[in-house]
Amino acid sequence: MPPIIQAENLTKVYHVGKVEVPALQGISFSVEHGEFVSIVGPSGSGKSTLFYLLGGLTRATSGRVVIDGADFAKLSDAERTEMRKQKIGFVFQKFNLLPTLTARDNIAIAHDIAGKKGPVDEAHLKKVASMLGIEDRLDHRPSELSGGQQQRVALARALVNRPSIILADEPTGNLDTKNSDLVLSMLRQSNKEFGQTVLMITHNPEAARYGDRIIHMRDGQIVPAEADPQWLHSAQTAPLQDSK
Numbered sequence: 001m002p003p004i005i006q007a008e009n010l011t012k013v014y015h016v017g018k019v020e021v022p023a024l025q026g027i028s029f030s031v032e033h034g035e036f037v038s039i040v041g042p043s044g045s046g047k048s049t050l051f052y053l054l055g056g057l058t059r060a061t062s063g064r065v066v067i068d069g070a071d072f073a074k075l076s077d078a079e080r081t082e083m084r085k086q087k088i089g090f091v092f093q094k095f096n097l098l099p100t101l102t103a104r105d106n107i108a109i110a111h112d113i114a115g116k117k118g119p120v121d122e123a124h125l126k127k128v129a130s131m132l133g134i135e136d137r138l139d140h141r142p143s144e145l146s147g148g149q150q151q152r153v154a155l156a157r158a159l160v161n162r163p164s165i166i167l168a169d170e171p172t173g174n175l176d177t178k179n180s181d182l183v184l185s186m187l188r189q190s191n192k193e194f195g196q197t198v199l200m201i202t203h204n205p206e207a208a209r210y211g212d213r214i215i216h217m218r219d220g221q222i223v224p225a226e227a228d229p230q231w232l233h234s235a236q237t238a239p240l241q242d243s244k
């Protein structure tokens with residue numbers, strides 16, 4: 001089977017007035033089906049830019065993104081959108097919940113957006129909600145939930161359709177330790193139990209250790225772990241997390 005995610009020599013240049021900001025400078029890697037890969041790097045290293053490109057939310061300046069054998073550049077906008085809806089569950093640092101909907105409807109909306117036929121799989125929705133400890137919060141609106149609960153709702157929304165790929169950009173960025181652990185454990189469980197491929201971006205070395213493999217970024221490039229001072233520092237000061 002070909003890799004489920006392939007990034008080939010990706011570059012991205014932002015234009016701010018006459019200034020060019022080279023956010024990605026030739027990123028190549030691939031992720032196999034069923035892997036949990038963490039991408040770690042300091043703020044400004046290009047992680048979110050990479051996330052948008054891999055999710056088909058923006059276009060690369062050059063290079064290719066191939067998802068499950070399909071080259072994004074060869075798809076029409078409509079096809080790319082469809083691919084994204086069917087195959088990818090997104091988790092963002094900001095939870096992006098709709099304020100007027102209950103938690104349950106915020107989760108179920110993923111089903112409507114993906115244009116799935118028939119009703120949402122209530123049993124699976126309930127299962128995911130209970131794994132995330134929000135089963136008794138499903139009738140609440142986001143304003144009635146803590147930040148950690150809102151992120152768990154957002155994660156349930158990303159998981160409810162069982163997408164083959166979960167892309168998460170700083171999913172624990174706004175969370176306390178307890179909620180971070182819950183979210184990270186759920187991502188690991190989605191990976192190990194449901195076989196979903198997870199690509200998680202984080203600037204937190206401890207969170208990154210939940211992955212099976214860690215890719216380090218710096219200044220828009222992939223670098224060896226030794227070139228990541230934050231990583232080395234954390235490795236010296238913090239013992240490894242429980243290793244699965």
Ligand SMILES: Nc1ncnc2c1ncn2[C@@H]1O[C@H](COP(=O)(O)OP(=O)(O)O)[C@@H](O)[C@H]1O
Pocket residue numbers: 014015016021022023041042043044045046047048049050
């Ligand atoms: N929309 C944008 N317009 C201009 N520059 C941007 C934009 N988004 C990000 N950048 C710049 O690109 C670089 C990488 O940013 P980003 O991908 O957000 O990194 P990270 O997620 O690792 O913090 C930074 O220098 C940032 O300022």
Ligand SMILES: [Mg+2]
Pocket residue numbers: 047048049170
């Ligand atoms: Mg970012």
